[in-house]
Amino acid sequence: QKEVEQDPGPLSVPEGAIVSLNCTYSNSAFQYFMWYRQYSRKGPELLMYTYSSGNKEDGRFTAQVDKSSKYISLFIRDSQPSDSATYLCAMTSFNDYKLSFGAGTTVTVRA
């Protein structure tokens, strides 16, 4: 079993739709949770960062963490064609700081 599981998709949605992405994990020591966006032929860039459980909102993006279920989510509201990318979840524990990544979900937003 992989430490971090992420549905690779692909996911195709019309412009303006809500995009819902999620990851599950097995390591209960994980406390820091991140979402990265990776455009084609580019390196990942940090989109959202949360610590422990709860919600965090930044513009059109909302990250949710449910540590009891070992489940994290990213929602993109009012999706735009420019949101078309691969979204990677990543997480780490307090003492480790080594990032464990999911496989990434490829999202296409159709104009």
Add this chain to the structure above:
Amino acid sequence: EAGVAQSPRYKIIEKRQSVAFWCNPISGHATLYWYQQILGQGPKLLIQFQNNGVVDDSQLPKDRFSAERLKGVDSTLKIQPAKLEDSAVYLCASSPRQGLVNEQFFGPGTRLTVL
């Protein structure tokens, strides 16, 4: 502020050949990482440097991979000899210091194809 620079961007070699990648981190960043990202997978950490010292190389295949960080700035990653399964994107990342998980900046990567 200039980002993490990597070269070459693309490299095609035959198996058993050698290859080297170069990374120039963001100025002043003490921590440097090399990741391997195989198609359809997330990045996997190969090695982490703090200044010019190795912090973690537990997932580096040391029989064929080597890395160094001269003077705590630029870094090179070498594969010798390459295997087909080494085909991947090699990402370099840097952060101001160790432990800043939310301040890790990635370069564009070097896409390696081994034939």
